[in-house]
Amino acid sequence: MATADPAPPERAGSLFDTELYHRIRTVAMGVLVVVAVAVLLMWPSITDYYSYNASYYNGIVASAAISAILTISLNLSMGYGGMLSMMHSGLQLAGGYATAYVVVKASGSWLLGVAASAAVGVLLAVLVLLVSLRATYLYFGMITLAANLIVIESGREWESVTGGIVGLSGVAPKLGDEPMSKQAFYYVVLAFLALAYVVQRNIVRSGVGRAAMAVRESSDTASAMGISPARAKLLLFGVCGGIAGVSGALYALQLGFINPDVGLLDNGIIFFVGLFLGGISTLIGPVIGVALIAVLVELIKDQARYTTLVLGVLLLVAMMVIPRGIVGTWRASRAGRDRVSDAGDDTLPDEVPDVVPEVRDAAPEVPAIEGVGLVKHFGGVHAVDGVDIRIMPGTVHGIIGPNGSGKSTLVSCLTRYHRLDSGKVMIFGEEAPAAPHRVAAAGVTRVFQVPHLFERVSVLDNVLTGMRMRESYTWLGATLRSSAYRRQDRAERAEARELLAFAGLASRADWPASSLSHGQKRLLEVVRAVATRPKVLILDEPATGLTSTELDALGRLCRVLRERGLAVVLIEHDVDFVMGLCDEITVVESGKVIERGDPERVQSSPAVLEAYLGRPELIEETA
Ligand code: ADP
Ligand code: MG
Numbered sequence: 001m002a003t004a005d006p007a008p009p010e011r012a013g014s015l016f017d018t019e020l021y022h023r024i025r026t027v028a029m030g031v032l033v034v035v036a037v038a039v040l041l042m043w044p045s046i047t048d049y050y051s052y053n054a055s056y057y058n059g060i061v062a063s064a065a066i067s068a069i070l071t072i073s074l075n076l077s078m079g080y081g082g083m084l085s086m087m088h089s090g091l092q093l094a095g096g097y098a099t100a101y102v103v104v105k106a107s108g109s110w111l112l113g114v115a116a117s118a119a120v121g122v123l124l125a126v127l128v129l130l131v132s133l134r135a136t137y138l139y140f141g142m143i144t145l146a147a148n149l150i151v152i153e154s155g156r157e158w159e160s161v162t163g164g165i166v167g168l169s170g171v172a173p174k175l176g177d178e179p180m181s182k183q184a185f186y187y188v189v190l191a192f193l194a195l196a197y198v199v200q201r202n203i204v205r206s207g208v209g210r211a212a213m214a215v216r217e218s219s220d221t222a223s224a225m226g227i228s229p230a231r232a233k234l235l236l237f238g239v240c241g242g243i244a245g246v247s248g249a250l251y252a253l254q255l256g257f258i259n260p261d262v263g264l265l266d267n268g269i270i271f272f273v274g275l276f277l278g279g280i281s282t283l284i285g286p287v288i289g290v291a292l293i294a295v296l297v298e299l300i301k302d303q304a305r306y307t308t309l310v311l312g313v314l315l316l317v318a319m320m321v322i323p324r325g326i327v328g329t330w331r332a333s334r335a336g337r338d339r340v341s342d343a344g345d346d347t348l349p350d351e352v353p354d355v356v357p358e359v360r361d362a363a364p365e366v367p368a369i370e371g372v373g374l375v376k377h378f379g380g381v382h383a384v385d386g387v388d389i390r391i392m393p394g395t396v397h398g399i400i401g402p403n404g405s406g407k408s409t410l411v412s413c414l415t416r417y418h419r420l421d422s423g424k425v426m427i428f429g430e431e432a433p434a435a436p437h438r439v440a441a442a443g444v445t446r447v448f449q450v451p452h453l454f455e456r457v458s459v460l461d462n463v464l465t466g467m468r469m470r471e472s473y474t475w476l477g478a479t480l481r482s483s484a485y486r487r488q489d490r491a492e493r494a495e496a497r498e499l500l501a502f503a504g505l506a507s508r509a510d511w512p513a514s515s516l517s518h519g520q521k522r523l524l525e526v527v528r529a530v531a532t533r534p535k536v537l538i539l540d541e542p543a544t545g546l547t548s549t550e551l552d553a554l555g556r557l558c559r560v561l562r563e564r565g566l567a568v569v570l571i572e573h574d575v576d577f578v579m580g581l582c583d584e585i586t587v588v589e590s591g592k593v594i595e596r597g598d599p600e601r602v603q604s605s606p607a608v609l610e611a612y613l614g615r616p617e618l619i620e621e622t623a
Pocket of ligand 2: 449
């Protein structure tokens, strides 16, 4: 999931698609990384050797690294989490205060200060997120902007703790009883940068990151996979707050002081420019972006009053020329590689993968899901108007009816996406929980009528996202790559590939989902839903636009799921497909059930023929 925005592979045959070219690119990148790391590590010796002003040049790199840490945090929240944060300079300020307070006022150690800063950052971020859980993208931005102002203003007014307008100075790190040398502190900063990078990378590549990215793309879809949007956001933004707090701590320790001006949005501009220049939603983009800006600012330091202007123009040009930033553009240009390794079309394997487990825990006569007296009105529209429906385990249950008859709304009522006007929903004999993600956790997963894929990530990652509910590791486990995490991750990837193979998508696993055909996307959505290991799978018009091969794959999957004891609910227009597959069919019209029973009964029902008048193809079929 680390690759953001990979372009669909479309170019063929050019030099840039050859295996050799990509190998050279990979090697060149590797060399570049090694050189960059070596230079960073040896920087103090280099400056010492070549310049009388070594500590000045060390300071520049250390400051850039501190900015990079903050930009990584911004990238996690804005890029991967889709949360527009205008409070990052405020988080840095708060972090700076925490360390300054611990070191100057409480005479504590600087490490304790850093820990306190992280804690303050987490706390602040979590608080802000809690009050804005329901806010949309823009409103969230405004709330964080307000929070930023509050932090700055508190800094100015709360003199006893923050030192007021003047701030706190004398924030110096110590090693034992001695002040730490600037050189030693340089390495401390580098270590924290490496740490922030690793935290970002490990979270983004784990289920924790996938959950947050799923919520970014669509919180409805995330809920259908049992992901709690609130929890996913809280977790990610909390981590962002912690990282930003640490950056604030290092800032105060590096400069020796902290004052309210640090939190001003003007000072936060550099993080945004760095992020967009380097590449939002890429792992290394923020670091590269900030590094480039640091170099640039240094080059024009004699004309310092133009710095803001130059940064503004740079941001504008970057957005126009390389909207994905440097790293994003580089990545996209590499996407042609996929064509080289394309194995061509898949043939469907005969073996049913074990990864679809049997559902045998319920009594067969208890409905898997049941709606009693369901009513849902939208103003004057009686979308669902007193529907009773029982769906038994181990069956495929069709829901048919003309367009606008309330099929999708009925399903949204069953899965609790809609608040019911009246009626109740039972899942395996127990009252259904109220939130959609809890319904998914109870074993009922749905696929929406409108495609809801995560287009920007790989096919495999889409399937992995469906497994979030079963992942037992914590964000810390993912960050530290605990053995439990690695074991689970390996098993999940293998399972996801098996599922993809069964649906004929194996050779597409590493492609961006956006590169699939319409039919493949629909199938992938079904596979992703199956990956949640549901007991009830609800498919809203999955067959629309499928080729006959894809239709076969879908039908096959539905039959296998039925054999394994699942209840499959199929809303469908393709009459042949429905009649050939379903054990039981419910026909709705204008929000009411007009017929139910096995396919034969439904096909010969006068009420159904009546409802479908004006659809001659169906009448012929049923005649
Ligand atoms: P179907 O899936 O059978 O085509 P729907 O359940 O989508 O039908 O829609 C049933 C009726 O409810 C339609 O008249 C539709 O316009 C209306 N409807 C569905 N969702 C909403 C909504 N969120 N707000 C207002 N009206 C809606
Ligand atoms: Mg519909």
